[in-house]
Amino acid sequence: MDLLVKQVSHRYGDLDVLQNVTLDIPKGKIVCLVGPSGCGKSTLLRLIGGLEQPSSGQIVQIGDPPDACLNPLTYVFQDFALLPWRSVEGNISLVLEDHDIPGHEAQRIIADVLERTKLTDFRAALPKQLSGGMKQRVAIARALAVNPAVLLLDEPLSALDSQTRELLMDDLLALWSRQAFTAVYVTHNLHEAVRLGHVIAVLSRRPGEIKQLVELDIPLGERSPDDPALQLHQQHLWDLMREEAIAADKELVDV
């Protein structure tokens, strides 16, 4: 299943947030959204996931999600959004309970996603017992449990320290290599973008429009952190964004 963002504009009252955004999200690819603070990245992600309706334009779904897919468009949030009163297992079963899944099947799914995210030993733990990185792994496991057609990740790693971030990025890459998933990945962090993105969409400052689409041809599996080619791309992205970021920063101060 592919997604197509078609000439989407969005406004909150008097505030123009997105302007005429058109973006292709092809199956099996990771599209990264980068852009200065407040340019409308999260808003765009909410529009794509159907949590909000655009003021104008359309989000189009091309093709059907696979049969086993319980929740085609599935989020992973920056703040993890785990229910603190449920165990790791309970948090995952939460999203299965509303579907008519027999108990043993649910158990199988849970065991599978826990295994894929290396959480099998933490099945019974409560969120308060977990580190930030572990919490985000639980959130990813939960997202995987519904077998999504598209994963929508809103700065999933920015609440984590840089070492943990590096480790989780490796995990995401491993997950993708094992079974390619489609994803829209919002981030501030250009390093993440060049490690994970097949396509990187650079948004201008608010009202956000697509300033440039950068495609990276290097296969995900071959991208290493200190690859000079990647660093070049990262530098290029930064050059694109620098002016915008400075302007956006000033704008915020003016508000």
Add this chain to the structure above:
Amino acid sequence: MSEPRPVKFRGGGFAPTSIKWIGPVVFIVLIGLLELGTQTGIIAPLTLPKPSDVLATFGELWRSGQLWLHLVPSLTRLLMGAALGVTTGIAIGIAIGLFSHIRAGLVPLVAAIFPIPKIALLPLFVIWFGIDEGSKYALIALGTFTPTVVATYGAVDNVDRSLIRMGQSFGLSWRSIVWKIVLPGAMPGILSGLRISLAIGIILLVAAEMLGAEHGIGAYILQAGSLYDLERLFAGVVILSLLGVTVSAVIGHLERRILRWRS
């Protein structure tokens, strides 16, 4: 240059720790002083009863079975009234928390009912619900209802919106979101509201038993007051205090069990 010396520590205080033994000691010292004062006559018998006499009265209550004669009807009234008030309070509070129309309609009403001294309505309740148990249940129910409503909708308002958004993003049904996210998320607020509601319930017990109650701790205290029997008055008051401590301990236990997940 002066001598090297350790940096002065200035980080103390402002960190309350639980020192278990001080509470009981304060009680014991205070009661001991009162006993001394009443024994020696520094405190006139008209002013305060001897703590030992209060204890004796309490023992007498216990031995004669009068304690249960008074405690059982009071506990029944508290339980029935509070169960009624708290359950409807939680239900209405959640409805207010979830639906804007209900909120707009009921919040002013609740705000209007809250400050009414419920005791003032007792004669009215007697006419509506009868002089027997009905009016007593109603008084305690109304008294516990309003604080529960306010605590509950406040608690629902404070449920982390991002969790609700998460539920929606996974396509959970409305029912599931309410039962599995909103309610458990509101539980800490509801339970701390319950503490206040039940304390008010105990306070209202005495008021409820003003009209037409033969037995009950409240009736016992009122009777002791009208007989100017200070020993019984204090014995009754001590029973109410113990009731309050017990209720608070039960809620504390519930909190520790249900809210184990809180850090």
Add this chain to the structure above:
Amino acid sequence: MTTFTRRTALSLMGAAAATPLIGLPAYAKTKVRVGALRFTSHSASFVAFERGYFAEEGLDVEFKFFQAAQPMAVAIASRDADYAVTAISGGLISLADKGAAKVIGGALSEEAGTDGQKFLVSDAAYQAGATALSKLDGKSYAVTQAGSSFHYMGSKMAAKEGISLKFKPLQKVGAIIGALKSGQVDAWSIVPHIAKPLARSGKVHIIGNVADYLPDYQVTTVFTSAANAANERVKTEAFLRAFSRGAADFNAALVDKTAGDEAAEQMVKLIHKYVYASKPYEKARNSIINGAMRINEGAAMNAASIQDQIDWFKTEKLVKDHITMETLVDPSYVKAS
């Protein structure tokens, strides 16, 4: 509680009345605070005040008005009032036991031949067959509080009739009247000037006289703090003398009716200043005349009745067992019968 002073009027009257008296007592202008309820039964003090009997005794009286007998008894104990009239209740006995109050004379009493307190039933109970006191078995009986005079009257009546009653404490006379009218309680007893208008409304029926069950019942007594009774003999005697003169006037005008119609009318007008003051005179007049029960001559008290009441409170476990007549009463001031 309202405080009512007519000190200017008093000093004028006092001056006028005192001048012809030779050898004014040494305790002249002693300040005395008298606790009172706005009931006809408290008229002796009002008469003594209005007619200057207190002033003649050299007492500068200030009334302190209360809504109920209970806080008045406490005010005596706390020395906020010096003398007052109230029914014998468990509270009063307990205060006496704590060395705070002492009964020094009699006030209102039941007596054969004078209209006294009535037993009432609600219309609902009456229609259901409770047409006589003997038929009240198992019914509810209103009292203000356990150990009040209402409790005593109901309990003594029930004992004589061989029935059992459920006593319902309702705290206030107003609440009792409401509950009785709406049929929430079945029976009660009260002074005639409240009983009769209630009966006329048809919602309540009079089915008996308290005097038939408690002949010579000493309903109310004059009491003071134990300190006054023991150490302020001169002042206390002076108070009782003036009080008795007021009582005598009252009895002659409204109970025995030996003073003539003119005097009766004067008396009602005097009392109306204090009782039913918010009602128009015509209405108040009836209530006052209806409510006139004998106030003991010379503040004498019926010792047998008081003893009976003490015994009843003890058997009901409402007061402590060691209490005797001496605990409650200082018999040195007035005649006891």
